[in-house]
Amino acid sequence: MKQERLKEILDQAPSRRLLVVGDLMLDEFVWGKVGRISPEAPVPVVEVTGESFYPGGAANVARNLRQFTSGVSVVGMIGMDRGGDQLRELLRQEQIDVAHSVASADFCTIVKTRIIARQQQVVRVDREQIRTPTDAQIDSVVQHIKGRIAEVDAIIFEDYGKGFLTPRLVSEISAIARDARKVVAADPNPRHAIDWQNVTAVKPNRSEAFLAAGEQWQDPVDPPAADGALRRAGETLLNKWQTQLLLITLGDQGMMLFQRGDQPHHIPTKARQVFDVSGAGDTAIALFTLALCCGASPVEAADVANHASAVVVGKLGTATVTREELLASFANDEHP
DSSP states (O other): OOOOHHHHHTTTGGOOOOOOOOOOOEEEEEEEEEEEESSSSEEEEEEEEEEEEEEEEEHHHHHHTTTTTTOOOOOOOOEEEHHHHHHHHHHTTTTOOOOTTTTEOOOOEEEEEEETTTTTTEEEEEEEOOOOOOHHHHHHHHHHHHGGGOOOEEEEEEOOOSSSOOHHHHHHHHHHHHHTTTTOOOOOTTSSSOOOTOOOOOBBBBBHHHHHTTTTOOOOSSSSGGOOOHHHHHHHHHHHHTOOOOEEEEEOOOOEEEEEEEEOOOEEEOOOOOOOOOTTHHHHHHHHHHHHHHOOOOOHHHHHHHHHHHHHHTTSOOOOOOOHHHHHHHHHHHOO
């Protein structure tokens, strides 16, 4: 896709309104350096030089969208604790609407702490509580979305398997969006039994796709177009979920787009260097959905998502991509 066409698509973005529904998290990064091994155990001693906090999970999807439009809101579950306060403040600073998320005093906000030394992740510490919303909380969320569906161009379900996305919640919201003819995309967790029918697009990675399709894992084949197991998994999921589009991310092989009535389309990776894959899937689903909302064809939307993911994996931490970075990435394609 040419840069001029990308500009046409992105010029539509500021007027679009998107809602992200899913598992909210706080991403904490502890930065430091390693100078010695601990005398207590054969582990490195990290001398802390700084800390950073970012919205994570579904909140990171919203944060990626916020680079292109001010009309972004997110719905999930947040604890009334220190982590929850930090997450709400971060979202407030980025002007992401979180007003209709579920606040629960007996829920501990999910916090993922990554300790980084010399640009390498030493260890990750997860503080999480798997909790599903109550019937009353689901009713409240569904009624909120039903009341504002006319204002929304797209809904993204972000499922990290932490419990917020229940089959009932997804089913009722999907039905509302389908009746209103809105774009609905899902980033699934195959260990979480949810029927993704009635959605426009689903974006698993390769291992998630194989697991969801019941396909025995096989190592990737190069080129991906000749990967029979991948093609079988894709066709199986198109039929299983009855979705219009299936975008399977393939790591260093790029992405494969499956569409009903068409041959799979492979998009080679654009990544030139990889520092950190944290949140790359969040960026992919955010930009793929946004591009569809802005009039891009499925192949064009996948191209945008592929370039965006390539930019963020070249950064440390839970990162986002800007309009300027995206345009530059496409410019490099035109003038390598």
